[in-house]
Amino acid sequence: MTADATSPRPTLRLDPAALHEITESGAGPRLLDVRTPGEFRTAHIPGSYNVSLDTLREHRAELLRHLDEDVVLICRSGGRASQAEQALAEAGLPNLRVLEGGVLAWEAAGGPLNHGPARWDLERQVRLVAGGIVLLSGLAALLVPGLHLIGTAVGAGLTVAALTNTCAMGMLLSKLPYNRGPRTDLQSVISALGAHS
Template sequence: MLHRLLREGRAPRLLDVRTPAEFRTAHIPGSYNVPLATLSEHRAELRDHLDEDVVLICRSGARAAQAGQALAGAGLPGLRVLDGGMVAWEEAGAPVNRGPERWDMERQVRLVAGSVVLASGLVGVLVPGVHLIGTAVGAGLTYAALSNTCAMGVLLSKLPYNRGPRPDIRTVIAELRSTR
């Protein structure tokens, strides 16, 4: 449905809440990059320039759902989340603007968590107690799944690899004003 609306030039506003690096790698044409942290921080300002005709986008839908909750808390309920996020969008063969390839956040979390567990397991054979580091990472991943949040992802998003140029909220708001 969204793909058809895009083709017809009747698409809702598309807010992509992924990191700037993820957005530069691949995004839906016409979408605005407002990373989740920026959206949460400036939700009241954004609310004044949005209506209910907004679709929130992330990789899989989890961050977009969090963005929807943040905007609902600012008085803008009923926003839609792109089902399946960019993963489903790309699998459907829908149009995507592409930039330099980067690892998405989920893959980075798997690499770091797996590496820490592997290293602590190997070193734990020689040094008693080191295996508890892997246990702590496992506990963190379990909590991340249950709470639908990810502290490791938040930390990784702050690395220079994932940051890139952060969208300026004033620029985003000016673009939102000019398109409606």
């Protein structure tokens, strides 16, 4: 486990090999996947519970009553899981762990995944939309002077996203029906967490 130098408190990181070893022993931690329900449905680590980052932030006090300190947070690559760790820590649950590299690293390390219908990752969708806006505004600027500034604004937004490890465009795209998939039933997740105890 390593500490994340970008957060104010050290984030405990767990690499895929260590998590695989822990889960294989049968006494593994609770795995909370904070990606959108659509992403979770596409591929997820067996035994993980889906509580999207927005849902987790909104209901963290309620979730906190059903969690102990043996929780590993998972997302696509680690960014949203770190945000979830911060939200839960602020609510009073310390010493959470984040799967380093997320589902991408887990899959690359040969960890098992449950697969559902294929769909584009949120990051790929952001690249398509941002690239499309820049391309179209650049072409349109040949006819209407000043439209190239739209592409400049998108570039500035992507720069801020990289520096803050957040993405406003990704958050907006995650609200689309394509990405939401079936809504997370919080009561079902809480019941399952209670059964895990």
